[in-house]
Amino acid sequence: MSSTRTTLPLVHSGKIRELYALPDDQLLLLATDNVSAYDRVLPTPIPGKGAVLTQLTTWWLSQLGDVMPTHLVSSDVPADVAGRALVVEKLDMIPVECVVRGYLAGSGWKEYSESGTVAGLALPEGLRRGERLERPIFTPAAKAPQGSHDENITFAQLVDLVGEQAALELRRASLRLYVRAERVARERGLVLVDTKFEFGRRADGTLVLADEVLTPDSSRYWAADSYAPGTEMPSLDKQQLRDWITNDSGWNPDSGQPAPDLPDEVVSKLSQTYADTYERLTGAQVLPSAPLEAPDEAPAEELADATEETQPDAVPAPEDAQPATEEPVEQSTFIVDVMLREDIPDAQGAAITETLKGLGYEGLSVRQGKRFEVDVDGELTEERIDQLRKATEELLVNIEVEDYEISLVGNYDEEPEHDHDHHDHDHFGHDHEQHDHEHGDHEHGDQESVTAEDLPPADDTASTGGQGE
Numbered sequence: 417m418s419s420t421r422t423t424l425p426l427v428h429s430g431k432i433r434e435l436y437a438l439p440d441d442q443l444l445l446l447a448t449d450n451v452s453a454y455d456r457v458l459p460t461p462i463p464g465k466g467a468v469l470t471q472l473t474t475w476w477l478s479q480l481g482d483v484m485p486t487h488l489v490s491s492d493v494p495a496d497v498a499g500r501a502l503v504v505e506k507l508d509m510i511p512v513e514c515v516v517r518g519y520l521a522g523s524g525w526k527e528y529s530e531s532g533t534v535a536g537l538a539l540p541e542g543l544r545r546g547e548r549l550e551r552p553i554f555t556p557a558a559k560a561p562q563g564s565h566d567e568n569i570t571f572a573q574l575v576d577l578v579g580e581q582a583a584l585e586l587r588r589a590s591l592r593l594y595v596r597a598e599r600v601a602r603e604r605g606l607v608l609v610d611t612k613f614e615f616g617r618r619a620d621g622t623l624v625l626a627d628e629v630l631t632p633d634s635s636r637y638w639a640a641d642s643y644a645p646g647t648e649m650p651s652l653d654k655q656q657l658r659d660w661i662t663n664d665s666g667w668n669p670d671s672g673q674p675a676p677d678l679p680d681e682v683v684s685k686l687s688q689t690y691a692d693t694y695e696r697l698t699g700a701q702v703l704p705s706a707p708l709e710a711p712d713e714a715p716a717e718e719l720a721d722a723t724e725e726t727q728p729d730a731v732p733a734p735e736d737a738q739p740a741t742e743e744p745v746e747q748s749t750f751i752v753d754v755m756l757r758e759d760i761p762d763a764q765g766a767a768i769t770e771t772l773k774g775l776g777y778e779g780l781s782v783r784q785g786k787r788f789e790v791d792v793d794g795e796l797t798e799e800r801i802d803q804l805r806k807a808t809e810e811l812l813v814n815i816e817v818e819d820y821e822i823s824l825v826g827n828y829d830e831e832p833e834h835d836h837d838h839h840d841h842d843h844f845g846h847d848h849e850q851h852d853h854e855h856g857d858h859e860h861g862d863q864e865s866v867t868a869e870d871l872p873p874a875d876d877t878a879s880t881g882g883q884g885e
């Protein structure tokens with residue numbers, strides 16, 4: 417009897433995923449049920465894992481297909497690998513792991529707590545473990561010269577490896593994908609902490625998203641409802657495994673002894689966690705898949721490598737620190753200022769006016785407002801601005817009593833060097849006639865420095881009230 421895994425030529429075997437050659441420059445990307453921990457593959461497979469991760473990749477690719485082209489051709493695969501394999505375009509792969517981190521976790525937190533940097537990028541002081549970064553950061557990794565472990569590389573090293581144009585293209589694509597995915601995950605109750613993308617090129621040079629995408633093997637997810645920065649938060653999948661290994665297995669991963677078989681309850685809990693993650697994200701049940709039969713002949717061992725432990729946890733090289741705020745990503749920051757209309761009594765503003773009078777400040781009349789910072793991802797079209805205006809009216813403003821103004825203070829679509837000539841400080845105030853505040857331009861800095869320091873503290877009522885001058 418001939419199985420897919422014995423009849424097709426094996427292109428790449430990583431013990432967790434396998435790639436087989438198909439006709440017409442296509443590949444079969446197959447996910448086994450194997451799981452890795454502490455840099456090795458454990459002896460006990462997790463039933464359903466390969467199917468869940470394959471179908472999660474398909475679902476994410478469908479969510480991201482409008483961000484950039486993907487390598488997915490079809491899910492129509494031979495029956496013996498149904499549900500756990502994809503037909504993909506054969507690409508010329510770029511030998512770099514494109515890691516994006518939106519929260520401080522794992523090796524990123526470790527480095528930050530020691531040096532204030534993540535992969536050499538300087539971050540603001542005082543961030544806590546698990547904290548969401550103001551902007552996601554791109555921390556690429558590549559194979560170390562010797563040894564199979566991936567190591568963080570600086571953006572300059574990436575430029576040396578792939579050229580400046582390609583490096584910028586990879587960073588931009590990775591950040592755009594992450595920004596989209598993080599929002600989608602958050603809407604579904606999951607925190608996408610960090611992830612690793614791989615890209616390849618078509619013969620015509622087009623950059624294409626490849627590999628597994630946003631699976632628990634390539635990403636770290638937390639449950640949003642137990643998100644608590646400052647504490648150690650377990651990643652959804654691997655934690656149970658690590659807990660069992662460290663607390664109950666009696667096995668020391670450093671001992672050189674082979675890993676022990678996993679007990680049934682650990683296996684079924686892990687199966688369940690993978691299925692739960694899938695259902696939470698997609699709202700659908702995992703489709704059943706054929707159990708995976710071992711190939712008659714073992715895959716060529718020399719093809720195996722250690723790329724399968726894909727949690728972005730490579731050892732950092734924190735040399736030349738560079739400001740993290742220079743990451744270009746197609747995202748714009750707006751400030752929405754909301755004030756009570758002139759004809760609506762402002763009790764809090766009046767109270768502040770009275771307080772100031774009590775302190776000896778005569779002749780000042782304070783009205784209180786509120787300010788929102790809104791990040792808009794995606795290309796900045798008229799429709800997007802319209803959408804922001806609508807959202808503002810729907811969510812931020814009671815138009816019966818409040819008035820608002822929207823200012824664009826940062827646009828991250830372009831390279832930082834030549835982004836000053838357009839968009840900055842454009843004014844998108846609405847057209848409600850009588851109650852226009854004539855606020856004028858906000859004195860925000862350049863886009864590189866548009867961060868919280870441009871905003872008054874939340875309780876800084878006097879400065880907010882004073883801006884209508």
Ligand code: Q0N
Pocket residue numbers: 428435443445487504505506507508509510511512513614616626627628723
């Ligand atoms: C491929 N890997 C995983 C890059 C390779 N669509 C594709 N076309 C050609 N090759 C591959 C794919 C996919 N997916 C993917 N190997 C080959 C291993 N990575 C490790 C990092 O460098």
